[in-house]
Amino acid sequence: MILHHVPGARSMRVLWLIEELGLDCTLQNWSLTDGGLRSAAFLALSPAGRIPALEIDGRAIFESGAIVQYLTERQGRLAPAPGTPERADFLEWLHFAETQAAILQNLNIQHIFLRPPEARSPALMRLDTRRLAVTARAMDQHLHGRETLLAEFSAADCMFGFNIEALFRFLPRADHPALAAYCDRMRARPAYLRAAARAGGDAIYARDFYELPDG
Ligand SMILES: N[C@@H](CCC(=O)N[C@@H](CS)C(=O)NCC(=O)O)C(=O)O
Known part of the structure; x- marks a missing residue:
């Protein structure tokens, strides 16, 4: 492989x-x-x-x-089988992760990759930050009183393996406490730590938090 x-x-x-x-x-x-x-x-x-x-x-x-x-x-593991009650929830979170990742990717482009800096659009950055906050709020509400997205840990959680490193570069953790605690739990899993050690240092972010520009 x-x-x-x-x-x-x-x-x-x-x-x-x-x-x-x-x-x-x-x-x-x-x-x-x-x-x-x-x-x-x-x-x-x-x-x-x-x-x-x-x-x-x-x-x-x-x-x-x-x-x-x-x-x-x-x-044959880490996902509810087709036809079981949690299958639709599994598929929803699998694809929700990509909806959220697409917004994170736009923010990465705007805050980090676009050159020269004058090419950046504060209006788009504000819009995407608001759109990201909607997805984060939905997860935060869902995760109140839950350890994982489904009743048990599943591959749907792994689909957030990109998002959980990126979300709080653009959103304040304090606004989404259940989501922040979930991200910390996931990042402390032994398999996540092994993957992170193999993955190499982050090639994208130079800062912990990216403020919205004025204007
Ligand atoms: N929906 C695709 C998105 C893949 C994607 O956009 N990956 C980024 C890295 S996280 C990439 O390859 N960007 C390079 C580019 O856009 O040229 C997936 O989930 O695999």
Whole structure:
């Protein structure tokens, strides 16, 4: 199994799940900024040039949600089976993670990657911060009195492996206490810590918190 990976990117979802499942993989590291993700070699694995891709069972799979679902079905673990009452909840959280990640990605682009800084739009940054807060509030309410998204730990939690490192770079933890406690619990799991040690240092964030610009 080869996981195509960038430190701090969505490949953490898959790496964490691989650790939770007790599987092994080789990591192949890429950069978000050197053009490698647009090379023919990488586009053959992931046609939009996005991380992650997983080489497994004689093929490559792209889209982290598809990879996470594939692994749970292949291993028969960490997801409620189709037809069981929690299956729809599982699928909802799997895809909700990507709704939230898309907003985080916009904020990463605006706060970190856009050059020159004058190209940034304070209006878009404010809009996406508000949209992120709506998703965080929904999770915070859901997580009151719960340890995990479903009744037990599942691969749906692993789908937040990118989000939980990013959320509180843009939102105050104090506004979302149940979500903040959940993120801390997830990041303390032994499999998460093993994945984080393998993943390498975060390649995206230079600051703990990114304030909205004036204007
Ligand atoms: N929906 C995709 C999104 C993948 C994605 O956008 N990954 C980011 C890294 S977290 C990426 O590869 N960005 C490079 C780019 O946009 O060129 C998934 O979940 O796999």
